[in-house]
Amino acid sequence: MSQELDPKIEANFRPGTLTRDGFLGHDSRPVFEIIRQDGKTLDRLGLTREAAADFLQRLLDEGKKGLEGPVDFEGRILQIHWARGLLPCPFGEPRLHSKITATVNDPSTGRKLRFSQLAIHLIRGHGFFGGQGSQYRIEPEEVIGFMRHPFIKNREVPST
Amino acid sequence: MTEGDPLKNPALHRITINGSKILESEAGGSLFETLRKHKIFLPSACGGRGICGFCKCKVEAGGGPLQPAETARLKPEEIREGYRLACQVAFEGELAISLPDSLFQFREYETELTGIRDLTYDTKRFTFHLIQPEAIQFKSGQYVQVQSRPYPGVAASVTRSYSIASPSYQATELELIVRRVPDGICTTWMHDHLKVRDRVLMVGPMGDFYLREGSGEVVMVAGGSGLGPLAAILRDMARVKNPRNVTLFFGAVCRKDLYYLDVMEELRSELPNFRFVPALSRPDSCDQWEGATGLITVPLEGYLRNADPARLQAYLCGSPGMIQACMKTLRAIGVGNDRIFFDPFA
Numbered sequence: 001m002s003q004e005l006d007p008k009i010e011a012n013f014r015p016g017t018l019t020r021d022g023f024l025g026h027d028s029r030p031v032f033e034i035i036r037q038d039g040k041t042l043d044r045l046g047l048t049r050e051a052a053a054d055f056l057q058r059l060l061d062e063g064k065k066g067l068e069g070p071v072d073f074e075g076r077i078l079q080i081h082w083a084r085g086l087l088p089c090p091f092g093e094p095r096l097h098s099k100i101t102a103t104v105n106d107p108s109t110g111r112k113l114r115f116s117q118l119a120i121h122l123i124r125g126h127g128f129f130g131g132q133g134s135q136y137r138i139e140p141e142e143v144i145g146f147m148r149h150p151f152i153k154n155r156e157v158p159s160t
Numbered sequence: 161m162t163e164g165d166p167l168k169n170p171a172l173h174r175i176t177i178n179g180s181k182i183l184e185s186e187a188g189g190s191l192f193e194t195l196r197k198h199k200i201f202l203p204s205a206c207g208g209r210g211i212c213g214f215c216k217c218k219v220e221a222g223g224g225p226l227q228p229a230e231t232a233r234l235k236p237e238e239i240r241e242g243y244r245l246a247c248q249v250a251f252e253g254e255l256a257i258s259l260p261d262s263l264f265q266f267r268e269y270e271t272e273l274t275g276i277r278d279l280t281y282d283t284k285r286f287t288f289h290l291i292q293p294e295a296i297q298f299k300s301g302q303y304v305q306v307q308s309r310p311y312p313g314v315a316a317s318v319t320r321s322y323s324i325a326s327p328s329y330q331a332t333e334l335e336l337i338v339r340r341v342p343d344g345i346c347t348t349w350m351h352d353h354l355k356v357r358d359r360v361l362m363v364g365p366m367g368d369f370y371l372r373e374g375s376g377e378v379v380m381v382a383g384g385s386g387l388g389p390l391a392a393i394l395r396d397m398a399r400v401k402n403p404r405n406v407t408l409f410f411g412a413v414c415r416k417d418l419y420y421l422d423v424m425e426e427l428r429s430e431l432p433n434f435r436f437v438p439a440l441s442r443p444d445s446c447d448q449w450e451g452a453t454g455l456i457t458v459p460l461e462g463y464l465r466n467a468d469p470a471r472l473q474a475y476l477c478g479s480p481g482m483i484q485a486c487m488k489t490l491r492a493i494g495v496g497n498d499r500i501f502f503d504p505f506a
Contacts, residue, residue: 016314019343067383067455067482069413069441082479083341085320088211094232096211098480101342135343 003032012090013131023090023122025133035127041140042127052143053124056115059146060102076146077105087118089125097121101136104146111145113138176256191217191255192246200259201266201363204305207319208247215246221256223249269296269304269362271334273354279419282340283385284351285325287333288360295331296365298324300392301475303503304334304364308346311353320346323477323503324365325388327395334362337388369477369503371397376471379463380408381456381486383478387420390477391427398430405433407463411456411482414440415447437463456482457489469494476502 005013013031015022027034042049063071063078071078079102086096100117119136122128130137175183175194183198192208192215195201202215213233219242226239227248234243249255271288279285290296303323310316326335341347354360371378371393380390387410394406412418417440424436439452439459452459464472474490476483483502490500 016316016345020314020345020348021343064481067411067441067457067485068479069455080481081342082481083339083344084480085341086211088209094228099341099344100481 003030005031006092009090009092012088012092018087018090021135023128023134023136024131025135025137027131027133029131031128031131034129034131038129038140039127045140045144047140047144047147049123049127051147052138052140053120055143055147056102056113056120056123056138059104059113060100060115060117060120063102063104064100075106075108077107079103089118089121091122091126091128093125095121106146109145111142113142113146173252174254175251176254177259179256185251187252189251190247191219191223191244191249191251191257194251195246199268200263201268201305202246202259202263203266203366204247204319207307207317210245210248213245216243217246218242218258219244219249219255220258222254224252266363266366267293267296269293269334269364271360271362273356273358273360274333275356276354279337280417283419284338285388286336286338286350286354287326288336288362290332290334291359296334297331298328298365299370300324300328300396301370301389301477302365302367303369303389304336304362304366306336306346306350307361307363308349309353309360311349314345314349318345319363321366321503323367323369323386323389325385325392327392327399329396329399335388335392337385339385367503369475369501371475372473372501374471374473375404376473377467378404378406378473378475379460379467380406380475381460381478381482382408382410383412383456383482384417386477386479386482388477390475391420391423393475394427394431394434397434398427401432403432406431407435407437409456409460409463410436410438411478412438412440413442414444415449416444455485457485460486460489464489464493464495467493469496469499472499474500476500 012018013023059078062073063080065071068080081101083099085099087099088096097118102115104113115138116136129140171186172184173187185194192202204212204215210229223244230245230248233245269290270292271290273286274289275287277285303321305319305321308318322336322338324334325337338347338350340351382390390408418438427434437452437459439456440449441455443449472495474495476486487500
């Protein structure tokens with residue numbers, strides 16, 4: 001059974017309503033279809049949306065400690081940008097979200113992740129990872145890549 | 161303020177303000193919009209979309225049922241006392257509301273952009289000349305609400321709050337320092353589409369961020385665009401040769417994030433007891449930085465060891481994260497909340 005969003009709610013996802021670029025990128029699929037297909041990917045990867053959100057939230061929280069400067073964390077470099085103001089959820093929920101964007105670089109793999117506080121809520125609360133081409137789209141595989149890549153601590157040098 | 165006789169024109173509905181002021185207008189839209197049409201501007205960071213919760217007012221009669229955005233934004237005691245979000249109240253029928261007198265001081269200003277100066281790679285200073293009215297009275301540190309215009313890809317206007325970066329004695333021109341927000345509707349408009357000679361509407365002045373009376377020490381902490389309003393306060397102080405001890409900490413990541421070093425140098429020569437302490441949390445090797453390093457809370461903590469928390473006033477302006485971190489540091493040494501000042505935009 002297909003679900004459709006109320007047109008007023010759907011408008012929230014478009015560019016210029018809540019954010020400059022919106023949440024859908026060039027994706028022409030309905031929002032619930034995007035959620036459904038990403039849900040299938042999550043199942044295939046054995047990843048829950050809660051686990052993905054928890055991981056991203058942990059990164060963001062660590063990034064906050066740098067007060068917008070870079071933070072070294074488990075071999076990754078985190079940096080956040082925190083603007084004044086609040087953003088609402090495009091699904092129309094009343095709760096507001098801080099305007100924080102986070103970038104995570106893994107120098108050992110060259111991987112990069114970019115996401116926002118709102119994006120974490122959208123993943124946790126709605127299973128929405130963003131439309132294809134959206135600048136805040138997070139591929140579930142990317143999250144797994146960051147979660148599962150082992151951080152290899154410096155090996156101890158045996159004493160002589 | 162009457163626009164017509166409701167007996168002759170049944171389409172007119174009425175708002176009674178503070179028991180005496182009467183507005184009559186055609187129904188439709190929200191209370192927020194209707195008040196705005198009559199040049200009564202309630203504070204708003206979201207332009208009346210039910211997001212910020214700033215437009216609360218007491219509705220004595222009428223107003224219809226509470227909307228979901230209101231139950232989320234208003235405290236239970238506020239709801240019990242009859243407070244509503246004006247942007248969520250449909251304007252129809254008879255309404256009776258109470259508004260504080262201070263609200264009637266907000267005015268709408270038509271301005272013209274006269275200059276744009278790049279301060280850093282992501283921060284610009286915009287200078288606006290006041291057209292109508294021709295002058296503004298405000299306290300250095302207050303803010304205005306700026307109304308953006310549509311631009312390619314963005315069909316609607318939004319309203320955003322920006323602190324005034326010019327001093328209060330500069331009554332015919334306003335300066336705003338605006339840092340680009342990733343994916344931000346209004347900062348994108350200002351940085352990429354606004355041109356010299358464009359007309360821009362603003363409402364204000366608003367806010368409680370300004371220098372309080374006192375003889376005790378003042379500590380200021382700025383991050384990002386927050387240096388603007390603090391520099392405005394300092395320029396006001398310099399004009400009257402205010403003798404108070406002031407230390408301003410400016411936190412940034414590396415040298416390319418710093419600006420207004422020339423302004424700070426001027427202030428150092430004009431203010432007898434002013435000290436400026438920039439601190440970089442991660443200077444690049446090419447920065448050749450010999451100043452304070454680390455998060456801004458580090459030099460702040462060092463300074464506070466010798467401060468009297470009972471007489472100190474602290475003024476914070478920057479990202480919410482910086483403000484939270486500095487408040488924690490200040491409270492830890494005993495500076496009370498009544499002596500810490502910032503604009504709670506977030």
